Amino acid sequence: xxxxxxxxxxxxxxxxxxxxxxxxLAVAIGIGAYMVVFTLNYTMGGDPIPHKxxxxxxxxxxxxxxxxxxxxxxxxxxxxxxxxxxxGRAFRQTASSKLSVIVEPTNPEIxxxxxxxxxxxxxxxxxxxxxxxxxxxxxxxxDENIEQVVVLSRETNERLFGGANxxxxxxxxxxxxxxxxxxxxxxxxxxxxYDVNNGPFDSGEALYIPWHHTVQSDLPRTGNTNCWKPLEGxxxxxxxxxxxxxxxxxxxxxxxxxxEDYLSFLNAYTNEQRNLGRFQREQNNKLxxxxxxxIEQEVLPDETRILSVLAAMLxxxxxxxxxxxxxxxxxxxxxxxxxRQALGAHKGSLFVQHVIEAGxxxxxxxxxxxxxxxxxxxxxxxxxGDQITVSDWVHLDxxxxxxxxxxxxGCTIVAGLYPIWRACNINPxxxxxxx
Numbered sequence: 001x002x003x004x005x006x007x008x009x010x011x012x013x014x015x016x017x018x019x020x021x022x023x024x025l026a027v028a029i030g031i032g033a034y035m036v037v038f039t040l041n042y043t044m045g046g047d048p049i050p051h052k053x054x055x056x057x058x059x060x061x062x063x064x065x066x067x068x069x070x071x072x073x074x075x076x077x078x079x080x081x082x083x084x085x086x087x088g089r090a091f092r093q094t095a096s097s098k099l100s101v102i103v104e105p106t107n108p109e110i111x112x113x114x115x116x117x118x119x120x121x122x123x124x125x126x127x128x129x130x131x132x133x134x135x136x137x138x139x140x141x142x143d144e145n146i147e148q149v150v151v152l153s154r155e156t157n158e159r160l161f162g163g164a165n166x167x168x169x170x171x172x173x174x175x176x177x178x179x180x181x182x183x184x185x186x187x188x189x190x191x192x193x194y195d196v197n198n199g200p201f202d203s204g205e206a207l208y209i210p211w212h213h214t215v216q217s218d219l220p221r222t223g224n225t226n227c228w229k230p231l232e233g234x235x236x237x238x239x240x241x242x243x244x245x246x247x248x249x250x251x252x253x254x255x256x257x258x259x260e261d262y263l264s265f266l267n268a269y270t271n272e273q274r275n276l277g278r279f280q281r282e283q284n285n286k287l288x289x290x291x292x293x294x295i296e297q298e299v300l301p302d303e304t305r306i307l308s309v310l311a312a313m314l315x316x317x318x319x320x321x322x323x324x325x326x327x328x329x330x331x332x333x334x335x336x337x338x339x340r341q342a343l344g345a346h347k348g349s350l351f352v353q354h355v356i357e358a359g360x361x362x363x364x365x366x367x368x369x370x371x372x373x374x375x376x377x378x379x380x381x382x383x384x385g386d387q388i389t390v391s392d393w394v395h396l397d398x399x400x401x402x403x404x405x406x407x408x409x410g411c412t413i414v415a416g417l418y419p420i421w422r423a424c425n426i427n428p429x430x431x432x433x434x435x
Contacts (some may be wrong), residue, residue, distance in 0.1 A: 027365025
C-alpha cells in the first residue's frame, strides 16, 4: 500500500502542478536557509574529539597583572610550562606552541619553502589521538635528549617525498638534519581545539618537532605572545624568565579524582611561586575540558545563534504558508474524498494516504533545499575565504544530508496534520448530492 499511496501522491502532484510546486518551493527555501546555518553550527560548535573531550584539560594559571581584574591568561609562561612538564603529575601532558621554519628539501628540484610547525612533547600524539599514515610519534626519551626528529603532515610528506613512506628519511629544517619518525594521516580537527588562540578554524601544522627545539634552536615563534610587564633584561634568557605567556598546555586526566588532584597540585604550585614573589593575584587557576574551552573562548560566535533564530523563523513562515497551501489542495479534493468514503474507504486509510502525500511534498522540498543549502555554503566559503585558511570543513556531509531530508519530510507532515484532519472529516453526503 505504501508504494500505491506514493503513486497517488505523484498523480496528485501532476493534477495540480502549480499549487504543488509552490509548496515544494516553500519547503525548499525554509529548509535550505535553515540547513546553511545548521551546518555552520554543527561544524563550528561540534565536539572535535567526542570520545575523550571530557578527559582533556587546558591549563590556565593566573599570573596576570595584579593591578587589573581579568580572567587568567590563556597560555603559560616558559617557567610554568616547564615546571608542570617536569612534575609530570598528569596521566599525559604536553606544552606546545607554533613556530616558523624553513624546509630545505634534499631534492634539488624542490626549492626551499617556509612552513608553520608546532613544537610539542611526545604525549601530544596519543593525547589527541592523532592518526598516522606511516610510523609514529617520537618517545619521551627523544624529548629528554632533544633528538632531531620530526613528524610530517600528510601534505608535507606529499610535497617532499611524493607521498611515499618517508620514515627514516632526513628533512633539513633551518639548516639542521631531522629524521622522520612518522607521517600523519589526514587530521584537521574542527574546531582546532588544541590551539584556538591562533585561529580555531585554521589548518593544522605542516610538521611537529620536540618542543625543546623551539628554545634550543631559537626558532621563530608564530603564535600569540602577551606580557603584562617589561622584560628584565634583553635577549632570549630574559624572555624565558619573564611573565610573558605564549605556550599552550594540555593534560589528560581520566577521572574526576585525577582532575581534583591536579587542580590541587596547581594551587600548591602557584602558592609556592607566590612566596617567591610571583602570582600576586588571588588564586584563580583553571582547568577547562575541550567543550568548556570552546565555550570560554567563544568559538561559536553569538552571530551564529542569532542567524539560527532568524533561519528558524523563516522556516516557520514557510511552513505556515505550506499549511495554507495544503489546506487549499486537500479541501479541493473534497469531492474525490467524499466519493471514496461513500465507497467504503476508512478514515484511517485516507489519513495515511494524505500523510504520505505531504511527506512526498516534503521529500521534493528537501532535495531542492539541499541544492539551495549547497550553493549557500559555497557562498559562505567565498565570504570567509580571506579570514579562514581552510574552508573545506564547510560542506554537506552525510549526517547533514540525512538531517535535511528527515527535517523536510517531518516538518511538512506536521504542517499537513491540520489540513489532513480537515480533509478526512468531510461529510461525504454533501458532495454526493452535488455530483
